[in-house]
Amino acid sequence: MLEVDAVIRARLASRVALIDQIGRYIVGAGGKRIRPRLVLLFAEALGFDGPERYELAATVEFIHTATLLHDDVVDESALRRGRATANAIFGNAASVLVGDFLYSRAFQMMVSVNRLRVLEVLADATNVIAEGEVLQLMNMHDPDLEVEDYLQVIRYKTAKLFEASARLGAVLAGAPRALEESCADFGRSLGTAFQLVDDLLDYDGHSDELGKNVGDDLREGKPTLPLLVAMERGSADERALIRHAIEHGELQKLPEILAIVRRTGALDATRAAAQAEADKARAMLDALPPSRARNALLELCLRSIHRSF
Numbered sequence: 015m016l017e018v019d020a021v022i023r024a025r026l027a028s029r030v031a032l033i034d035q036i037g038r039y040i041v042g043a044g045g046k047r048i049r050p051r052l053v054l055l056f057a058e059a060l061g062f063d064g065p066e067r068y069e070l071a072a073t074v075e076f077i078h079t080a081t082l083l084h085d086d087v088v089d090e091s092a093l094r095r096g097r098a099t100a101n102a103i104f105g106n107a108a109s110v111l112v113g114d115f116l117y118s119r120a121f122q123m124m125v126s127v128n129r130l131r132v133l134e135v136l137a138d139a140t141n142v143i144a145e146g147e148v149l150q151l152m153n154m155h156d157p158d159l160e161v162e163d164y165l166q167v168i169r170y171k172t173a174k175l176f177e178a179s180a181r182l183g184a185v186l187a188g189a190p191r192a193l194e195e196s197c198a199d200f201g202r203s204l205g206t207a208f209q210l211v212d213d214l215l216d217y218d219g220h221s222d223e224l225g226k227n228v229g230d231d232l233r234e235g236k237p238t239l240p241l242l243v244a245m246e247r248g249s250a251d252e253r254a255l256i257r258h259a260i261e262h263g264e265l266q267k268l269p270e271i272l273a274i275v276r277r278t279g280a281l282d283a284t285r286a287a288a289q290a291e292a293d294k295a296r297a298m299l300d301a302l303p304p305s306r307a308r309n310a311l312l313e314l315c316l317r318s319i320h321r322s323f
Contacts, residue, residue, distance in 0.1 A: 018050050021072040025119060032104070036112040040079055040100050048208070048314070049074040049179040055314075056183025056197050059307035066127045067186055073136065074179045076120040081143060081175075083113035088151065089234050131185050139178035146170025155235035157257040161242055168209045169202065176205025193301055200298035200311070207291035208318045213238035214284040215322065217275045232271065235263040239287065243280035244271075252278075285319070292319050 026037045050071035057067040085091070086099040087106045093099060101109040117140070124136050150167045153159050180201030184194040216231040217240045231238050237260050245253045252274045259267055275281060292315045302308045 015047060015051070015054070017068045018047075018054070018071045018075070021068050022075060025072060025076070025123060028115070032108060033112055033115050036083075036100050036104055036108060037079075037116065039103070040083060041075075043094070043097055047075065049078055049175055051310075051314070052176065052179035052201055052204075053182050053186075055307045055311050056180050057186050058183075059302045059305050059311070060184060060187035060189050060193075062183070062187035064186065066129075067183070069123055069127055070132065070182050070186065071179075073120045073123040074175060074182070076116045076123070077136070077140060077143075078175055080113040080116035080120070081147075083109045083116070084147070088147070089230070091230065129185070132182065135178050135181055135185060139174050142170050142174045146172075146174065150236070153237065155261050155263065157237055157241075157245065157260040159237045159242065161239065164237065164239060164242065165206070168206050172209040173202045173205030176208070177201040180204075196298045196301040200295045203291045203295035203298070204315060204318055207288040207295065207315075210239060210284055210288035210291065211319060211321065214240055214281055214288070216240075217272055218281050229265050229268045232259055232268060233263050233265050235260055239284045240275050240280045241271075243283045244275045244278045247278040247280065248274055288319055292316075 022041055026034065026041065028034050028037070053071040053074060054067055057063070082094065083100055086094060087101045087109050091099050092102045099109075100112070104112075120136070120140075124132050146167055146169075149163075150171055153163065153167060177198045178201070181194055181198040184197040189197070213231065216228060216238065232241070241256055241260060245256050248256070255267060256271055256274065258264065259271055296312060296315045299308055299311055302311075
């Protein structure tokens with residue numbers, strides 16, 4: 015990861031001062047760096063140790079960072095990773111344009127690896143992520159959203175880059191297509207589990223730990239699984255209360271909604287769904303030979319579920 019961070023710093027460089035400033039601000043905020051770790055770990059697990067793995071690990075982090083910049087503008091977020099968002103400091107226009115820069119820089123980086131399959135994987139991933147963003151926008155303030163439609167947004171918007179990151183490690187190693195698909199399946203399931211826990215923590219966490227405000231999803235009108243389950247299991251009055259909050263992005267009744275979500279077991283149901291996805295991811299690792307990297311991937315499955323931020 016030190017090598018990856020060095021690539022990130024070098025590739026962020028721009029003659030335009032504001033790009034440098036915003037890029038370094040958001041990348042410097044840290045984060046879990048799970049996507050680049052997946053590139054490195056799958057490459058190592060399959061025996062590839064070339065320098066291209068650092069370039070592609072940094073590439074997926076740039077793509078992820080670009081989506082965060084755009085997300086925060088769309089969601090009007092003021093806090094991420096415990097710090098003010100870039101749009102809160104530099105404005106929406108600058109954040110969107112620097113996000114575009116990071117996307118285009120990521121494509122320069124993937125071209126430098128000179129592998130058509132890499133381009134195919136990442137071009138497909140960025141396109142699907144964009145579709146997921148639009149799907150989520152269409153689902154805002156819709157309390158009648160079906161669970162499967164909610165999960166489709168997760169698979170597109172979040173899990174797709176996890177999937178691509180895991181797949182890239184296999185591509186670099188020249189793995190057979192069946193093994194590549196197993197790696198991709200791992201990433202997809204891990205990414206789904208990770209987002210389910212994120213959605214859970216929005217109703218079961220603390221702002222100082224989460225690095226964002228509790229209830230942000232409700233303020234944005236996002237009908238996530240904790241709310242969908244709570245409406246399914248709650249009384250008519252409780253269901254009406256949650257529906258109204260989703261439709262209007264209203265936080266006035268947040269304490270009451272938190273109590274309903276807990277009382278109906280919606281948090282436990284969401285965590286169980288995340289655990290099922292993590293179990294699917296873990297099963298995919300049977301295709302890999304025993305190694306330090308495989309052990310680290312197993313640990314990622316565990317940590318994706320049992321975390322507080």
